[in-house]
Amino acid sequence: MNSRLLSYNIRFNLRKKLWFSALSFLAFLFVLPINAGMTMPAFAAHRDASAAARISEEISRFFAPGSNVSASIIFCIAAFAAGLIFFTWMHHRSQVDFYHSLPCSRTRLLGGNYLAGALAVLLPYLLNLLLTLIVIAAMRLLPLCDFGALLAGAGVNILLFLLIYTLMVLAVVLTGNGVVSGLLALVFLSFGPALFQSYLILRRQMQPTWFSTTDWVQLTGHSSPVARYITLFTSESGVGWLEALIMAALIALLFAAAVLLYRRRPSEAAGRALAFPASRPWIKYPLVVLCAVGFGIFLHWLGDIESGSWLWFFIGALLGGLISGQLMEIIYHADFRAVKKRLAPLAVTMALVLGCCGLFVADVWGYNSYLPQRGEVARVELLLDGFNSYTSSNMVNAGVWGDNSFGYRELRDADYQQLRGEVSVSSRLSRGQISDPAAIEAALAIAAKCIAAEGEGSPDSSEDYWMDNYYAYPETTAVYIRYHLSDGRTVTRQYCDREILSRDLISEMTVIYADEQYRSQIYQLFSFDPQRVRFAEAYPFEATQLVYGNEDLYQQRDCSELLAALQRELTAWDGEMMRRELPVGTVSFRVYADDPSDDPLPQEQQSFISFSYPVYADFSETIAQLENYGIEPSYWQPDAEAVTEAVLCEYSREGFSSDDLLPVAPSGLTPIISYNSETVGTMAAGNTPVTLLYNEGRNRETAYTDSRDINWLMGLSHHEGAFRYNSFAVPSGELQVVLQYRNSYGAALTANRYIIEGTQVYGADEE
Numbered sequence: 001m002n003s004r005l006l007s008y009n010i011r012f013n014l015r016k017k018l019w020f021s022a023l024s025f026l027a028f029l030f031v032l033p034i035n036a037g038m039t040m041p042a043f044a045a046h047r048d049a050s051a052a053a054r055i056s057e058e059i060s061r062f063f064a065p066g067s068n069v070s071a072s073i074i075f076c077i078a079a080f081a082a083g084l085i086f087f088t089w090m091h092h093r094s095q096v097d098f099y100h101s102l103p104c105s106r107t108r109l110l111g112g113n114y115l116a117g118a119l120a121v122l123l124p125y126l127l128n129l130l131l132t133l134i135v136i137a138a139m140r141l142l143p144l145c146d147f148g149a150l151l152a153g154a155g156v157n158i159l160l161f162l163l164i165y166t167l168m169v170l171a172v173v174l175t176g177n178g179v180v181s182g183l184l185a186l187v188f189l190s191f192g193p194a195l196f197q198s199y200l201i202l203r204r205q206m207q208p209t210w211f212s213t214t215d216w217v218q219l220t221g222h223s224s225p226v227a228r229y230i231t232l233f234t235s236e237s238g239v240g241w242l243e244a245l246i247m248a249a250l251i252a253l254l255f256a257a258a259v260l261l262y263r264r265r266p267s268e269a270a271g272r273a274l275a276f277p278a279s280r281p282w283i284k285y286p287l288v289v290l291c292a293v294g295f296g297i298f299l300h301w302l303g304d305i306e307s308g309s310w311l312w313f314f315i316g317a318l319l320g321g322l323i324s325g326q327l328m329e330i331i332y333h334a335d336f337r338a339v340k341k342r343l344a345p346l347a348v349t350m351a352l353v354l355g356c357c358g359l360f361v362a363d364v365w366g367y368n369s370y371l372p373q374r375g376e377v378a379r380v381e382l383l384l385d386g387f388n389s390y391t392s393s394n395m396v397n398a399g400v401w402g403d404n405s406f407g408y409r410e411l412r413d414a415d416y417q418q419l420r421g422e423v424s425v426s427s428r429l430s431r432g433q434i435s436d437p438a439a440i441e442a443a444l445a446i447a448a449k450c451i452a453a454e455g456e457g458s459p460d461s462s463e464d465y466w467m468d469n470y471y472a473y474p475e476t477t478a479v480y481i482r483y484h485l486s487d488g489r490t491v492t493r494q495y496c497d498r499e500i501l502s503r504d505l506i507s508e509m510t511v512i513y514a515d516e517q518y519r520s521q522i523y524q525l526f527s528f529d530p531q532r533v534r535f536a537e538a539y540p541f542e543a544t545q546l547v548y549g550n551e552d553l554y555q556q557r558d559c560s561e562l563l564a565a566l567q568r569e570l571t572a573w574d575g576e577m578m579r580r581e582l583p584v585g586t587v588s589f590r591v592y593a594d595d596p597s598d599d600p601l602p603q604e605q606q607s608f609i610s611f612s613y614p615v616y617a618d619f620s621e622t623i624a625q626l627e628n629y630g631i632e633p634s635y636w637q638p639d640a641e642a643v644t645e646a647v648l649c650e651y652s653r654e655g656f657s658s659d660d661l662l663p664v665a666p667s668g669l670t671p672i673i674s675y676n677s678e679t680v681g682t683m684a685a686g687n688t689p690v691t692l693l694y695n696e697g698r699n700r701e702t703a704y705t706d707s708r709d710i711n712w713l714m715g716l717s718h719h720e721g722a723f724r725y726n727s728f729a730v731p732s733g734e735l736q737v738v739l740q741y742r743n744s745y746g747a748a749l750t751a752n753r754y755i756i757e758g759t760q761v762y763g764a765d766e767e
Helices: 002-016 018-045 052-063 067-083 095-103 106-138 147-173 177-205 216-221 225-235 241-263 277-304 311-335 336-340 343-361 413-422 426-427 437-452 500-515 516-522 549-557 560-571 573-579 620-629 707-716
Strands: 377-385 394-397 476-485 490-501 533-540 583-592 608-616 645-651 670-674 690-694 698-702 738-742 752-754
Touching: 002 018, 002 106, 018 052, 018 067, 018 106, 018 147, 052 106, 067 147, 067 177, 067 225, 067 426, 067 707, 106 147, 106 241, 147 177, 147 241, 177 216, 177 225, 177 277, 177 343, 277 311, 277 343, 311 336, 311 343, 336 549, 377 426, 377 437, 377 500, 394 413, 413 583, 413 608, 426 476, 437 476, 437 490, 437 500, 476 500, 490 500, 500 516, 500 573, 516 560, 533 560, 533 608, 533 620, 560 583, 560 608, 560 620, 560 738, 698 707
Parallel strands: 670 690
Antiparallel strands: 377 476, 394 608, 476 490, 533 583, 583 608, 645 698, 645 738, 690 698, 738 752
């Protein structure tokens, strides 16, 4: 009898809600077979042996939940709607009494409705999958279809749909009102992501020195089925067997909880906000805490985050907690007069929330100011991101192609993710090993300077310095440091929001670069298998001839000898040498996920990491190896006769005024000065240099065209006749000079970075 009633219940509900199944069918019809009919002809037109693998992959992606976004959205909406539509009778007392009078157990009654709602969506989906395969077969692409990937994609869609749908059913069982059911379902689907992100934001804001290796994106994505859909789309990280089994087990547990609660649900619960009064505090107070924190963060961002104050955070948290708490009381009782209820528990909750946040803001435990004593430290790992661009700068490039209707995409997401992991902060930090006592002292001194910068933020932030001087020096550096203590503990801190000027760390980094262990490991390029590395390009800082890139250089199959030469010479270059001598240019390499020689794809379509390192004039072995790639030694030297114009670019943190000295050139010509289009200088006859001031007077450029002036400037940039520049770090002086050469073709060839003392440029030293 029960079996017949269950079968009848399913058929009855499907017939009664046939309109919902029809809408589901139409929605999937447009995003699956019709979409396939519009996109697949492009693949069929280019069907050949070389394109077969790509076409097969594109067909598989068509069924994957991370790629077919429209299908994913339909599943989310359909799951939410099915839970409400097939269980709406629980909100009406008369219908509840009728169903409960039938000779059918509550378990079978709930199960019948549950299966009917699921089939109302899944049957149209499966039917459209079949129609899509027919469309693919009609275009004779079926042999290229990966049925394993198709079944895997369909399985993930079904699991995520059932997970959202079951959460919706559980929300309906817990409530007696359709609006409240929808709100509670939204809470179930969003509470996890909101909780993790609120914790992450608060931790980063209140403890900016906190360092975490946790993948918070993935963690947040696994806290909700809707969020998982989003992570599948953004990162294309697949669902493995273990995760699929966990999803299935979670669906079973949620359904069992819904059945258990429904069996205990009183019939008079229909029409109430919550079916079980005992569940009110378990829903209310976690939401109060989350709303308080969320609204506090919102007002903090709007009101005082730039000033470092937390006043608006606490005002927002108080308002958010009070409003959300009493709004829920109004919903619980369906009466505005309930706004006065349960104020005392709410006050206690808010006092705890605000008190805990206050303790962290005040840093009562000294978390942000932590600095171990020298005797406590056995060794240190240090990464200065941005201090020396040659040791910290890298970029992961995703190989993409666009011959598809979905636009540009990564060819192999797994390769790209692998390369990203290899240049993560955590992996780079582990390379900065320091065990020399003097170097450890220097690392602790750097940490002390970062701690002393508490609350200052980036330099010159009040002057909008970085808005006007994005490419200007001095630069700042972010510091990551990990202490390995003598008692076996490991403590890691980061100083990113308190970036300090690189020039303020020169003395400490000179000592650290003197540590041979540090130098031997910090250059990450040399840690990779040479088979994965390809030479990319060489770039001189001061090229006075037009140089075009040679794409054939990317195809070199072996650069191990060049790597070995550069490693030997670069790791022998300590901090004192870097400060004294200046590089002549850079050499760049690409690191691939595997040996690119074994990959049929062109190298420009593969994902890779790009590394650049300096080349000094004394790197004779490296420069000799580069001759094998068509780069002659003369490539690194300037041709003074080819220079037709030299531009002197100066920067001063304090800005320039009309009374400031200008460089006195050997030609004796007086520059012309322009302040916001107002001319305050005079123009001499002949080859006249022109000086422009901009960006609130902190920068000025003077262009020289007289050959005597050009030779004078080029001579100043050379130390004892050697062609060397300083890109290791910015010295303490305020004056910075950049020489830009312009050749007879009228092209600005480079922006070279020079540091020249003021006495070398101004006054009597001009000769």
